Amino acid sequence: MKFNDMVKDGKHNYDKRTRDTLDKGRLRVNDLIAPDAIKIEPNHMQVGDRLVRTIFITGYPRTASIGWLNRLYSYGENIDISIHIEPLPTEKVIKDLTKKITQFQTAQFMDYKKGKIEDIAISSARSDAEELRGALHTGVEKLYYQAIYISVSGKKEEELDRITEEIETLCSSIGLVTRQAIFQQEQGFTTCLPLGQDRIRFKRNFSTSSLATCIPFVSSELTMTDGTPVLYGINMLNGSLVMFDRFSLNNYNSVTLATSG
Numbered sequence: 001m002k003f004n005d006m007v008k009d010g011k012h013n014y015d016k017r018t019r020d021t022l023d024k025g026r027l028r029v030n031d032l033i034a035p036d037a038i039k040i041e042p043n044h045m046q047v048g049d050r051l052v053r054t055i056f057i058t059g060y061p062r063t064a065s066i067g068w069l070n071r072l073y074s075y076g077e078n079i080d081i082s083i084h085i086e087p088l089p090t091e092k093v094i095k096d097l098t099k100k101i102t103q104f105q106t107a108q109f110m111d112y113k114k115g116k117i118e119d120i121a122i123s124s125a126r127s128d129a130e131e132l133r134g135a136l137h138t139g140v141e142k143l144y145y146q147a148i149y150i151s152v153s154g155k156k157e158e159e160l161d162r163i164t165e166e167i168e169t170l171c172s173s174i175g176l177v178t179r180q181a182i183f184q185q186e187q188g189f190t191t192c193l194p195l196g197q198d199r200i201r202f203k204r205n206f207s208t209s210s211l212a213t214c215i216p217f218v219s220s221e222l223t224m225t226d227g228t229p230v231l232y233g234i235n236m237l238n239g240s241l242v243m244f245d246r247f248s249l250n251n252y253n254s255v256t257l258a259t260s261g
Contacts, residue, residue, distance in 0.1 A: 044160060045185045050153050051160045054188025055167060056202050057148040059177030064213045072170060073216045076235075077163045078153045082192040085211065086145040086203070090136055093143045097133040101126060132207060144211055145203040150178075151192035224248075 035048035044053040061068075073081065104126035111119060135141035150167060154160035164180070171178045181188035187199035206214070222235070227245030235242055246252040 040186050042183050043180055043185065044157075045189055047153075047189070050155060051157060052151060052153045052185075052189060053160055053164055054181040054185055054192060054200075055150040055152065055164065055178050056181060056188070056200055057150075057171070057176050057204075058179045058202060059175075060204060061175030064175075064210065066213050068174060069214055069216070071174060072150075072167075072176075075167065075170065077166070079163070079167065080151040080153075080192055081216070082149045082151065083214065083216075084145075084147040084149075084191070084196075084198040084203075088143045088145060088205075090142060094133055094136050097129050097136070101129050101133065104129065135207070141207045141209060144206050144208070146206045146211060146214065147198055147201065147203045148214070149188060149191050149200065151189070 037046070037048065039046040044051050046052075104122055107122050108118065108126070111117075111122075132141065132143075136143065152160060152163050152167060154163055168178050181200060184200055190197060191199045222242050222244060223229075223240055224244035227248040229243040229245045231241060231243045233242050234240070246254055
């Protein structure tokens with residue numbers, strides 16, 4: 001498979017027959033960044049001399065706070081995280097929520113008539129829907145689709161499996177449910193490229209406040225190349241250099257902490 005075929009869209013045409021005589025001899029950006037070869041397997045891809053596997057998030061915890069994904073964002077192995085966000089029209093969302101609330105009310109009324117104990121799940125869902133609808137009405141919140149994809153890479157299949165297992169365990173510990181993109185590795189690979197194309201489209205609804213908790217405000221690296229950076233040491237998590245020019249910052253005071261002795 002050609003790399004160009006995977007990344008082209010409706011705005012570009014890489015058919016060589018449409019190029020003029022001079023254009024045929026020019027290098028394209030895709031030619032410069034394309035790997036030597038791509039081989040697609042059911043649960044991973046071989047891209048050049050590396051193996052790549054895509055994982056996507058299928059379930060999220062009921063509640064979350066700012067920074068709850070920091071452990072994932074700061075993971076020190078070869079992973080790339082791609083977040084796709086798509087805004088939804090508020091008017092349509094309010095209409096859909098109203099229909100859902102009516103359905104919940106009907107279900108609760110039917111249970112009441114049958115003498116059944118109140119279903120906590122239905123009560124919680126109705127309460128959440130009413131709260132969100134009120135926030136949308138007042139403009140406090142908006143609703144979005146969000147999808148999170150994780151691209152794992154390694155030199156050998158054993159390394160790929162090890163990192164995959166560690167990522168799945170880490171995600172499970174913070175309330176995320178993951179799934180490997182079996183037989184969708186090509187779509188997953190393209191989705192994780194900086195193209196803004198979600199080829200898997202496993203989306204979940206997020207309000208503005210919920211979405212804000214997922215924004216990666218942390219980084220596992222502290223490497224500044226501007227100014228005159230000073231090398232302070234090596235990051236023990238991922239082996240990257242810790243270097244920056246603190247005198248280029250607004251406040252260039254520093255604090256050094258260490259164990260005694």
